Every structure is written in structure tokens, then in C-alpha cells.
Amino acid sequence: MLDDFFTRALVAGMGLALATGPLGCFVVWRRMAYFGATMAHSALLGVALAVALEMEPMVGVFVVAALVSVVLLLLERVGAVSTDTLLGILAHAALALGLVAVAALSWLRVDLMGFLFGDILAVSVGDIAVIYGGGALVLGVLAWLWRPLLAATVSADLARAEGLHPERARIVFMLLMAVVIAIAMKIVGILLITSLLIIPAATARRFAQGPEGMAVGAAVAGVVAVGLGLSGSLAWDTPSGPSIVVAAFALFLLALVPGAWRRRRAPAAEGETP
């Protein structure tokens, strides 16, 4: 079954979406969309370093993305400029460093377009194993960290006062993002990774009553987007990574419709619940 490149792409993309959906909910709730983009921008530098050191590119991407979050935490502590500005500085500095590094290593053949936009149709069975392994790790840790992370998202002070450890949860969460960016690079590419975190989560928000439901909904929305995007890309011969993002965006727009309709009706009365 996995002999077919299209099936492999579907399986890989859907596996990734299962992990990015729930993780992306926290990105959205914690207003960390730009942080995700910053990490993703650093991926090229990770690739360059990995190639130079003859390591697996994914490992390099993970290490550099994790380093970026450490640098961010340290610079935040210095407090010279706002986090927003820091992210802007780090994102573009990391991307520029990556481009410079790739150019400097011209004796190496680096498929720049492949890293920037992904090449899901080229995933191997080994890649699928890495995606599912990494995805399972991300979901497992997320489930284990769910309560402290959610409490810290609602109020860090509250979480700390009541004996949960919001800083620890935050650091592990950043590492999970680094993992997801490393495994997602091959699917949608560096420039579009954050879309798989944010768009399905935002889509699921329209229907969710609780955080857990939204996480499941985001995973479903991501899986559907991968299916639609890849099918579309096969039918119309469009680039696969961007097609997935376009499909996710279309789902997001579609999800706005019932929400807008529901808002126009009078809000349901808060009756006595039995």
C-alpha cells in the first residue's frame, strides 16, 4: 500500500496533522503564532548546520529551533525590547543566517526549494516512521502536560500558586514545537509549517465547547485539509504543500459560515440544566 507515492504522502501528511492540531491549539491560545513562525524560520540554519556536520537534517532543525527558544527566553529576561520585537529580530536573523550558511556551503547540494516549500510527494517509508514516532511523542507529552499547560494558559499566576509548574510546562511545550517543526519541514516546508499549527486550530474554535474538544477538532480539520489538499494537487497538478495550506484555509473560511449564522440568532436562554 505504501508503494504508491500518493498514499505515502497522504499517510505522512495526516500523521503530521494529527500532532499539529492539538499542539496548534496551544499556539493559538497562548498567542504564540509568531513564535512558531520564528522557530520555523530558523529551520534553514538547522539544515545547513546538519549538512555541514553530516547529521540528519531533522536533528539539526530540532537543535536550532530549541536553541532559538532558549535565546528568546534569555533575551526576554534582559528585557531591553518587547517579545514581539525580539521575535521579529530572531526570525529574520535566523532565516538570513540560514541563507548565508547554505550559500557558503556551496560545495554541498542543498535543495533550497525543497526545504522552503516541502516535498511531501518524496516522503519515504522511513520518513513516515519518523513522523509517526515524533507525532506520537508530541501527543503523548502533550497529554501528560495537559493540565499544567492549560492552567498556565488561563493564568500563569494561578497555576504557580496552586502548585503546578508553568515554567516547566512552557519549556517542554517549546521543545514540542521544535519537534513538530523538524518533522513537518519535509511535508509543507519551512515557510508554511506554522499554517498547519494555526489554521486547523482556528477552524476548530468555531465548533468547540471545551479545550479538549477543540484539540480533537483541530486534528480532524488538519487531516481533512491534508486529504483535500493532496487530492487537489493531484487533480490540478498544483504544488502539494501549498495546496494543503490552501485547503486548510478554505476549511477555515467555511467554518466561519455556521458561526456567523449562529451569532445572528438570539442567544439560547440559560435554562436550568437538569
Place this chain on the structure above:
Amino acid sequence: MDTSQAPAATSNADTLVEAHGIGVHRGGRWLVHGIDLTVRRGEIVTLIGPNGSGKSTTAKTVVGVLAPDAGRMWRAPGLRIGYVPQSLAMDQTLPLTVGRLMTLTGRRPRAAVREALEAVGIAPLIGAQVQSLSGGEFQRALLARAMLRDPDLLVLDEPVQGVDFPGELALYGLIREIRDRIGCGILLISHDLHVVMAATDTVICLNGHVSCRGTPEAVVSNPAYRRLFGHAAADTLAVYRHRHVPGHDHDHPPPDGTAAESGDA
């Protein structure tokens, strides 16, 4: 004990938290310094003071959100804290029902959740989104969540903000009820003087440091209190207490309540 001017030198079994000369230093200045305070089981201690007087800073140090830069903060071993922060930094994109908010920091049985919501009078809102609550409902939900932890110490940072005057009265009544019900100690922060004093055992006036402390009666007549809040506030308060603490004054008839309410506070 009524008019103790200093915390107990040694902790007894009922002492939940004890601050010894704590100070918090940020941005080149002391937000608070030299704060001594003790909260015992069953006691309601209220911190009052103008904006920027370090009430929240003190409360955050007591619960361990901030580490003191000076002094020593002692908490009873295994102390369980229920905390109502001044605000939640929740994004609109986070869907959260009142029922789910109740179990935010710990698992609780469904029946206990319902019971806590009933105790604060918002049981029908269990399925409502937190963002849709009114100010009073929201504060009640936060109170229910904190008391559901069966805490030894409740720390309430401005629990009546966004609540109208009758709502305030009800909330302070509720806080006292919670104290009686679960026997916890309560550290309460407020900047509105009138109502809170009637529900308090010990009042601590903050202005970066402790400017006075004692029972509400003792504090109101303290010159430091009058300097901090002005004579009008003190007088209004005195009248208020006469009106709302029945049996407090046996020798003279209570003044007319309506007149007191419209006095030039």
C-alpha cells in the same frame, strides 16, 4: 489577639502562612518592604491600601508566585492554596465552560463541582462559556473553583471587581460563609473599604509597608489609616459598621441607615 500589633513570634498549629519582613524589589525600587503578616486557620485577614501600595505583590509573595528579595516567607508544610487572581489572561480563542474551569488545576468529581457551584449560587451556569459571564458570575465561578480545592488558605485578589454594590455585599457574605464551611484561612485584598471591613478579623493597611494593622475598629481609629484614606472614608466606615453589625452597640440606638448611605463619603 484582637488588637495584636505584630504577628506571632512562633508559629502554632493553626498558623498557615507567616511573612517575616518580606520585601520585593523590582525595577530599582522596593514594591513592598518589611511586611510582616500571619494568617491562621479560620481567620480572615484583609489587605487594604491605595493603588500601587503593593497589595497584589504581597499576595503573590504569600502564595509563592513571587519570591521575596528580602525577609522570609513561611508556609505550613503541605499547605493547599486556593487562589483567585486579579484577572485571567485568557485568550478569546480558548473555549472554556464554567464546569471545565472548576477542574483547571486538579481533578474533582462531578458531584463536588456541582456542589461548589451551588454553594456560590451559579449551578445553572455549569455549561456556560466563561467569557459570557457577568462580572459577579465570573467572580463567583472563580471563588467556587478555589474552594473546590478544599484549600487550607484562600487568597482572593480583589474578588469583587466588576461587581455592583449589592453584589459586593453578597460576595463578602459568601466569602465569610466559605470560611465557616471549610474552616480555611482567608487572605483578602480590597481597595474598597466599606463592606470589606465588616467581614474581616484583621485588617492590614499597606502603603509599600504596613502602615497600621488590627481589628477593623482599631484600624479605623488609627491616625495612620486616616492619613492613608482620609477622614471622610473613616467616618463613613464607622457609620457603616454601626449599621451592619447588629448587637455591636448596645448603649445607643443605631443611626438612620439611609442618612448614613447618602453621607458625604
